[in-house]
Amino acid sequence: MQGNEKPVMVLLVEDNQMNKILVREILSLNGYGIIEADSGTAALKILSTQKPDIILMDLHLPEMDGVTATRIIKSDSSNRSIPVLALTASAMKGEEDKILSLGFDGYVAKPIEVKKLLAAIEAKLAKKAENA
Secondary structure: OOOOOOOOEEEEEOOOHHHHHHHHHHHHHOOOEEEEEOOHHHHHHHHOOOOOOEEEEEOOOOOOOHHHHHHHHHHOOOOOOOOEEEEEOOOOOOHHHHHHHOOOOEEEEOOOOHHHHHHHHHHHHHHHHHHO
16 A cells, blocks of 8 residues: 555454454554444444445344344445455355345455455455446
8 A cells, every 4th residue: 555545444244353453453454444333223324424435244243143233234325336255154165146146246264264364355346446
């Protein structure tokens, strides 16, 4: 990043403290800005005032799960273009199609692998830029 370029902002929606610390470290070491929420409800509140470039959404959250939150995000025209990647431990064969059919733009399997997380984020941001 050069000069006063704003960092790419990632909204991390995760309630597991260890996962949150891991993802925060990976993102900050790679120059991303991070906004954190620990529930779908908190994520929606944040989106009413801030527009991240991409959202990492855990599926299993307190108050409102990631699937419901993503459905609400994607139904709002002001947020629809923000890519949402599911963070999930249930990434078995065939799960990807199911996750995509729920409105997510992709997913990252847990336990989180640094290279896979960064590659997924970069791919979605590149696709978003193409479609802008």
